[in-house]
Amino acid sequence: MDPLPFFQWCESSLAGAAIKNSTWAFAVIESAHLLGLALIGGIVLIMNLRLLGLGLRSQPMSDLQHDLQPWFIGSLIVMISTGFAMFLSEAVKCYYSTPFWVKMSALITALIFSVTIQRRLMLAESSASSARSRKIVALISLLLWFLVGASGRWIGFSG
């Protein structure tokens, strides 16, 4: 089923139209989205650097996972709610935007990867995994999140 009518409905919804017709709303929401990006990016980076044996490499992986998880979830909530608000205001443009679909696919993949394979690896004893497998997981995670960020930025350039 073609989801275009749903996208059109989003854009004509009360919230979508309000953001679209406001001079400041989009810019303010986007600024919050950028602040969330900095934080969630920093968290993803610290965890993956640890898996690569860099950065906070003396800390137990499970400590980092435990301490950063609430901040990861918090910044994810900021990212998704501000991202959804921006989407509402230009949903039809998003429908026709390749970077938008790339971003959504990469985001879902990155999230599933984070809460399954990566999380399990971070919480397990370090003897349970080889340095090589930790590096591969970190590189996949970094690549996926980079794709989310880069294609996200490109939504703004296209159309």
Add this chain to the structure above:
Amino acid sequence: MSALGFCQWLAGTSWSIELHESQYMYSLVESAHVLTLTVFVGLAALLDLRLIGVTLRRVPVEQMTKRLLPWLIGGFTVMVITGGLLFYAIPVRSFQNVFFRAKIVFLILAGINVCLFHRGIYRSVEKWRLAETPPKRARMAGVLSLMLWAAIVIAGRMIAYNWFDCDIQSAIVNWWAGCVVDSH
């Protein structure tokens, strides 16, 4: 030569024009600038949150500063180079933009905050390196840093909007932005 004159001269150089008019180069530089936020501002924010004592409380403070320092320096270098290129592509408008000026002021304040932290409470870090909640002055430095970097990011984003461009703003903003209105 005045600062504005210098910007006008910059704007006339062929590389500035090429970067400004390029189809992809400007966007790529801007993307690098935005994505490096994660490396520089993201890691700096986590260091600040550790100083405030709200996350990574079991990590010794000097581990945060020393182990993350190379990444912070690397990230900051990329920010400055890409940010410099973005300015170089559009110098006159940026120079006369209120948000650009505010961003520079906040950047200087953030730099002063780092200096004061290093010359002040950080000197005695040996005494509180393991404290889950660091001393008040360290927490204050963390809060101030978070607020300043947030302001820098927001001001930086707003540069791209033309709300306060010289031709459309009030006299007071014109003055603050140093507008010479006919310089467009």
